[in-house]
Amino acid sequence: MMSSIHPTVRLANGTRINGLWHNRQYHIKQLLGEGARGSTYLVEASGKKMALKISRDPSVVTAEANILKKLQRAQSVSLGPSLIDVDDGYLPNRMKQSFYVMEYVQGKPMTSLVGKLSLVDLGRLMSRLLSELHQLHSMGYIFGDLKLDNMIFDDGLKRIRLVDVGGVTQVGRGIREYTSIYDRGFWRLGGRKADPTYDLFALAICLMHAERPLKFDSNGQQQMLWRFLSSSRRITPFQQVIKQALLGKYRDALHMKRDLDLALQQLSLSRPVQGRTTKTNTQRISERDLITLSGMVAFNGLMIYILL
Amino acid sequence: MNKGSVSQILLITDGCSNQGEDPVAVSRHIVSTGVSVNVIGVLDDDQTEEPIGLREVNEIAEAGKGVSRIVYADDLSETMQMVTQQAMTQTIQGYVNQELKSILGDETNEEALPPETRGEVQEVMEDLSETVDLNMVILVDTSASMQTKMSAVKEALDDLMISLDARQGQFMYTVYQFPTRKQVVKLLLDWTDDGKRIAKVFPKFAVGGITPTGAALREAAKAFHISEQDDVMRGAAYDVIDPSYRSSS
Structure with missing residues (x-):
């Protein structure tokens, strides 16, 4: 990880990302937000809308997925979005990047x-x-x-x-x-x-x-x-x-x-x-x-x- | 995992060095002693793009296995906190990856693990970066062009102390300025764990002409060795988490 790299990842609408570990496919629909820690996209998988967070810094993905998992363990709290998947995938530029998928809060x-x-x-x-x-x-x-x-x-x-x-x-x-x-x-x-x-x-x-x-x-x-x-x-x-x-x-x-x-x-x-x-x-x-x-x-x- | 310590230099400057040693070479040397070098370049309000002189900022940090950012004075507070935290995380990541390699074989790093296992490694790293002791040399460029930015630097350092005070690990810091008339660097505040003291050293800042960044870095890095004789720091010196472990990809 180099110091000068910005964590956001630009993906064109229509891009498909295949998870390498869990073999699910996500279809990028639209950018929802960009921040200091990465980018969030609206995606579709098996006909459902979800939100996908991707970052050039893999530790961001792992850390946030960890937190979502913990929040989920306390079932009564649906304060945050629920976690659906954590995986790596190849981008169109052949770079491997970590991402996680969560419930799309509409x-x-x-x-x-x-x-x-x-x-x-x-x-x-x-x-x-x-x-x-x-x-x-x-x-x-x-x-x-x-x-x-x-x-x-x-x-x-x-x-x-x-x-x-x-x-x-x-x-x-x-x-x-x-x-x-x-x-x-x-x-x-x-x-x-x-x-x-x-x-x-x-x-x-x-x-x-x-x-x-x-x-x-x-x-x-x-x-x-x-x-x-x-x-x-x-x-x-x-x-x-x-x-x-x-x-x-x-x-x-x-x-x-x-x-x-x-x-x-x-x-x-x-x-x-x-x-x-x-x-x-x-x-x-x-x-x-x-x-x-x-x-x-x-x-x-x-x-x-x-x-x- | 036993508790270790992380040593960093934080250099705050607004321009390129114009005298003496090559700061990039000095930075490369410093990292070999187990200290990472982070650099924040401060832009003038009317600078719309990165001036060439500030490119050196990224090169010094890269050679010093540290983090660099070039920002306007207004964004200094957020940046300092981020740079310090990120540099610490990087050092710890490098260290953990090294450990993983020694356990699991040469080709292994955190990213080669399945996401589930990675989550557990991440927790270990987070625990470590929260509890590890942090020793930091703050080196502030006080050449003439920094004059207008000094109050922002002061605010940002004061703010940085709030973040570092909140950590569970011990935190020690010392502050140097450069250049001064007679010496390359001048000690403004000796090693201390009292974050409030930084606000008091700033009125002493005298602002001078040339910018011998390389020599200043070399001198300031000596603070880590001085500290080895120091009672407070002796314990920390044993278990340094070496930033040169960091595997950059």
Whole structure:
């Protein structure tokens, strides 16, 4: 393996790859994504759609396939895509390359949905995701590279699926892969040793994107995060949950879920009122105020909960 | 498998050497002592393609069985972490492949194994790269043209420490700058395991003219030998995972 080689592998649509060990044939349909660790293609095999990940670095393929296998062993968690095959194959250029094949998760990317979904719907999806993260954490693993780009709203299952398991890390080890803006180390709000709070921090950043996409300078400025949060309008009801998660105050995913659910309850109480407002400018402001108000109610609820 | 140590030099520079020894030859020599040489070339914001001078960056790393990347200052943080991690993985991969060959015969390497077995080998390698001790000499080019990039270098090194602190294996590092007026390299920070100290050495950076990369590499590599007399490092010196094992294909 040479240092300067980029791990992506370009394959033309229509290419066929035959697995050398397991003799299955995959028909390349279309490129799904490219990253620092390889390329993912939509493929067809025995009439079914699947996703094939291929990389010039064979250890990427082996490592990710290992993780998918582990996730699968805990059957209740269908957080990630299921693993179908791991093999080597010759490319049209006669190079031998490793690849793995997984379930094709069909749905919409959360990057585009996060601003469009109602706050209640987004909150419910994230709440569900928190339960599943908790299961992953209980198995001794952290997702690591948790970000909107790695989340797909599964049309069939109506919930968030996590794709790209390259960052999954055993608790207690150094996070294997991360993205600056979702990384607490980048914001100097914690280290990169894998523990549940690492994922919760990233999930809080995901929620913040519902306000507007988070932009940052080359070096993370903590103040910027807090300013963003305190001046936010749309995500006000989740402000406290987000803040606690950013500060690493939630011991585990279930604690964060509990507070998020509470905020959601308060939010849905105020919903019928919102529904009646018509779209005039003045009323839009009052709608906004209502959301702020419900945020305060949610916060008070939270305080009462903590005090109890 | 017993715990070993990996030794690396991380050179951060923005141009080609213009004085003294050939850095590629020096790098080849350094790798023969069990130390890999990684190089990060820093581009100016207005440079749209790789300048010829930076080609040397890849050649030094190749000769030093290390990893190289040429990036804009803004991307330094991510790159440093990646280069360090990748270089360590490569060294360990080379070592494991060597072990496999000695067990299974000459033609065997990890890729000759069926995918199922490969998965198990991969886990051993991951365990190793998480727990192995890492000794790193950081060598920063502080010639005049680096001036504008220094704050980015500082940020990135500070960030690198967060990643290396998170590993289970022990981590020791030392920082040198080059060039200086009187010496080829100047020690900025002696061997330490305290990642926070790197932020404090940076105000000391004085920025000077010429770029004697080869000589600087040679001098900085001596840090690994100095360390052998050092109590803290003595244990680590025994079980060095030699990067020259790495079988490049």
